[in-house]
Amino acid sequence: xxxxxxxxxxxxxxxxxxxxxxxxxxxxxxxxxxxxxxxxxxxxxxxxxxxxxxxxxxxxxxxxxxxxxxxxxxxxxxxxxxxxxxxxxxxxxxxxxxxxxxxxxxxxxxxxxxxxxxxxxxxxxxxxxxxxxxxxxxxxxxxxxxxxxxxxxxxxxxxxxxxxxxxxxxxxxxxxxxxxxxxxxxxxxxxxxxxxxxxxxxxxxxxxxxxxxxxxxxxxxxxxxxxxxxxxxxxxxxxxxxxxxxxxxxxxxxxxxxxxxxxxxxxxxxxxxxxxxxxxxxxxxxxxxxxxxxxxxxxxxxxxxxxxxxxxxxxxxx
Amino acid sequence: xxxxxxxxxxxxxxxxxxxxxxxxxxxxxxxxxxxxxxxxxxxxxxxxxxxxxxxxxxxxxxxxxxxxxxxxxxxxxxxxxxxxxxxxxxxxxxxxxxxxxxxxxxxxxxxxxxxxxxxxxxxxxxxxxxxxxxxxxxxxxxxxxxxxxxxxxxxxxxxxxxxxxxxxxxxxxxxxxxxxxxxxxxxxxxxxxxxxxxxxxxxxxxxxxxxxxxxxxxxxxxxxxxxxxxxxxxxxxxxxxxxxxxxxxxxxxxxxxxxxxxxxxxxxxxxxxxxxxxxxxxxxxxxxxxxxxxxxxxxxxxxxxxxxxxxxxxxxxxxxxxxxxxxxxxxxxxxxxxxxxxxxxxxxxx
Numbered sequence: 001x002x003x004x005x006x007x008x009x010x011x012x013x014x015x016x017x018x019x020x021x022x023x024x025x026x027x028x029x030x031x032x033x034x035x036x037x038x039x040x041x042x043x044x045x046x047x048x049x050x051x052x053x054x055x056x057x058x059x060x061x062x063x064x065x066x067x068x069x070x071x072x073x074x075x076x077x078x079x080x081x082x083x084x085x086x087x088x089x090x091x092x093x094x095x096x097x098x099x100x101x102x103x104x105x106x107x108x109x110x111x112x113x114x115x116x117x118x119x120x121x122x123x124x125x126x127x128x129x130x131x132x133x134x135x136x137x138x139x140x141x142x143x144x145x146x147x148x149x150x151x152x153x154x155x156x157x158x159x160x161x162x163x164x165x166x167x168x169x170x171x172x173x174x175x176x177x178x179x180x181x182x183x184x185x186x187x188x189x190x191x192x193x194x195x196x197x198x199x200x201x202x203x204x205x206x207x208x209x210x211x212x213x214x215x216x217x218x219x220x221x222x223x224x225x226x227x228x229x230x231x232x233x234x235x236x237x238x239x240x241x242x243x244x245x246x247x248x249x250x251x252x253x254x255x256x257x258x259x260x261x262x263x264x265x266x267x268x269x270x271x272x273x274x275x276x277x278x279x280x281x282x283x284x285x286x287x288x289x290x291x292x293x294x295x296x297x298x299x300x301x302x303x304x305x306x307x308x309x310x311x312x313x314x315x316x317x318x
Numbered sequence: 319x320x321x322x323x324x325x326x327x328x329x330x331x332x333x334x335x336x337x338x339x340x341x342x343x344x345x346x347x348x349x350x351x352x353x354x355x356x357x358x359x360x361x362x363x364x365x366x367x368x369x370x371x372x373x374x375x376x377x378x379x380x381x382x383x384x385x386x387x388x389x390x391x392x393x394x395x396x397x398x399x400x401x402x403x404x405x406x407x408x409x410x411x412x413x414x415x416x417x418x419x420x421x422x423x424x425x426x427x428x429x430x431x432x433x434x435x436x437x438x439x440x441x442x443x444x445x446x447x448x449x450x451x452x453x454x455x456x457x458x459x460x461x462x463x464x465x466x467x468x469x470x471x472x473x474x475x476x477x478x479x480x481x482x483x484x485x486x487x488x489x490x491x492x493x494x495x496x497x498x499x500x501x502x503x504x505x506x507x508x509x510x511x512x513x514x515x516x517x518x519x520x521x522x523x524x525x526x527x528x529x530x531x532x533x534x535x536x537x538x539x540x541x542x543x544x545x546x547x548x549x550x551x552x553x554x555x556x557x558x559x560x561x562x563x564x565x566x567x568x569x570x571x572x573x574x575x576x577x578x579x580x581x582x583x584x585x586x587x588x589x590x591x592x593x594x595x596x597x598x599x600x601x602x603x604x605x606x607x608x609x610x611x612x613x614x615x616x617x618x619x620x621x622x623x624x625x626x627x628x629x630x631x632x633x634x635x636x637x638x639x640x641x642x643x644x645x646x647x648x649x650x651x652x653x654x655x656x657x658x659x660x661x662x663x664x665x666x667x668x
Contacts, residue, residue, distance in 0.1 A: 031534060033533060033534035033535065034534075036533060038532075038533045038536070039530065039533035039534060041533075042526070042529040042530050042532075042533045043530075045529070046522075046525070046526040046529075046530075049522065133391070133392075134391065137362050137389075137391065141362070141367070141389075142362035142363055142364055142366075142367070142389075143364050143367055144364065146574050146575065157559045229521075229522060232522075232525060233521050233522070233525060233552075233555075234555055234575075235575070237521045238362070239520060239521050239548075240521060240522070242520060243520045243522065243523060277526075280526055280527075280530070281526075281530045284515065284527055284530040284531050284534060285530065285534045287513050290483070290486060290514050290515065290516035290517065291486060291516075293516070293517065294517075
């Protein structure tokens with residue numbers, strides 16, 4: 001039993017998993033509503049967009065970069081997709097791939113600017129974030145696009161028991177991203193460049209090409225998150241993405257990603273997003289005083305990070 | 319001969335110009351003032367969209383040289399004040415401002431006053447002591463109080479309610495919380511306040527919080543009141559998704575999603591504010607003050623609020639299934655009433 005526990009503790013995300021199990025047990029005990037079908041559906045639904053936001057940042061962290069424009073890019077794609085469907089009558093089957101392509105293009109732009117200018121990606125994406133938000137507001141003048149195709153709205157709200165159909169997209173993306181990072185050459189090169197750029201270059205890997213690839217992938221993932229947000233909200237709101245930035249960093253970092261690059265965890269990020277969704281849901285269920293919600297949220301996230309850190313130190317995997 | 323012919327031509331041209339001027343004057347198209355007025359919200363928000371039309375209408379109706387709707391790029395005090403200063407430098411002569419930061423905006427209003435540029439707080443008030451000439455907005459306390467009363471009526475006078483509030487850092491949220499609590503307290507225990515869910519001013523956060531609330535306490539909740547634009551929209555959509563017409567809901571503002579939910583019976587009503595009237599009347603009064611023909615009457619019958627002693631209620635009414643198609647006319651009437659009586663009630667004019 002002890003050997004099993006020790007082996008489990010060696011896994012880097014086991015601390016987060018323990019926090020999820022403890023938190024779930026506590027919430028189930030505190031509130032009978034926690035395990036109801038509808039509440040599980042609500043949690044899974046809020047998890048969908050958050051996971052893709054976490055992944056969008058995770059792929060840039062993998063190469064030791066940051067994408068500050070994740071939310072702004074998502075907001076721009078959301079209103080462009082909404083505008084295409086409402087104003088131009090573009091069918092859903094065309095609008096979605098075009099919107100993802102626009103997101104990838106914006107990411108490509110981030111990557112090329114970072115690579116060609118030699119300026120840190122943090123600065124470049126800070127600037128492009130402002131530009132993307134500006135285009136968003138210029139197009140919408142802060143008025144949402146309301147008339148979304150019924151099929152998209154239904155996809156965002158319908159469910160099979162507690163399983164929201166919206167969850168299909170993040171499941172597919174998680175599997176593809178896991179395979180990409182662990183089984184494909186560009187995926188491994190992404191981590192190699194993040195881990196030791198000099199060594200990677202000496203091995204013949206083009207650092208610039210990989211940086212551009214990471215930003216492009218990040219843009220496509222943020223765009224996918226934006227489309228899911230439009231489906232979830234039932235309208236293309238210009239405010240989509242405005243509060244993504246903190247979450248985009250929190251999820252991969254709690255999940256074990258190194259800020260310096262070279263190490264990310266798809267499973268760790270997924271568990272971190274589950275933990276954050278759980279804590280946010282628990283705040284409402286436990287009727288926490290609204291003036292103390294932010295404090296409790298921060299304290300619980302810190303506690304989860306500490307638990308994982310304690311695990312790493314105890315098992316010597318620090 | 320040639321000279322005489324030039325004279326004739328000159329006389330004819332002058333006569334034509336004079337004739338044009340006389341006819342324009344008679345038609346009332348001539349500009350009444352040279353003022354350039356800017357209406358500035360705290361940042362981009364659909365609530366302020368009617369200000370654009372209000373600015374255009376005020377410019378036309380009152381013959382003002384320019385009334386422009388200018389939006390700061392983000393909800394940040396520094397961006398708003400930079401915009402105000404830049405427009406003042408470009409020659410704008412009066413400002414109608416929504417103070418995103420009720421205290422922080424005051425130094426900018428003082429700067430304007432020092433340069434003899436009048437300003438007024440529109441849609442929300444600046445905190446006293448302030449150099450804003452007056453505050454024209456929704457009486458947020460009264461609106462939340464009336465809304466809660468309306469909700470209690472829809473619930474049959476008993477049950478448990480939830481308050482969906484906006485940003486906690488907004489002082490108006492505290493007023494709204496108090497208003498809801500007061501209306502609940504007046505029922506002598508027949509109605510209880512189950513929970514206040516706040517900081518629901520971002521779409522995705524509101525979606526998560528409101529759905530989690532409904533998941534946890536759907537059966538205990540008899541009614542909900544939203545006092546913020548976004549939670550109002552999100553709750554309307556959530557109740558529609560749930561297919562729940564048992565829970566009574568009163569929202570705020572007239573977003574299309576809320577109005578459709580009222581039409582289909584998922585929402586009992588919504589508290590209309592009067593953004594158009596705020597912009598239209600604000601521009602009219604600022605023009606009078608900036609022209610120097612009127613000053614604010616110190617001893618007018620102002621409404622005193624916790625924020626300011628010079629408050630004017632721009633009007634609020636409940637939109638429900640009965641007046642869904644006519645509420646815009648009702649609001650227009652409110653606007654006309656306030657505008658036509660404004661000079662007498664609140665100004666000293668030459």
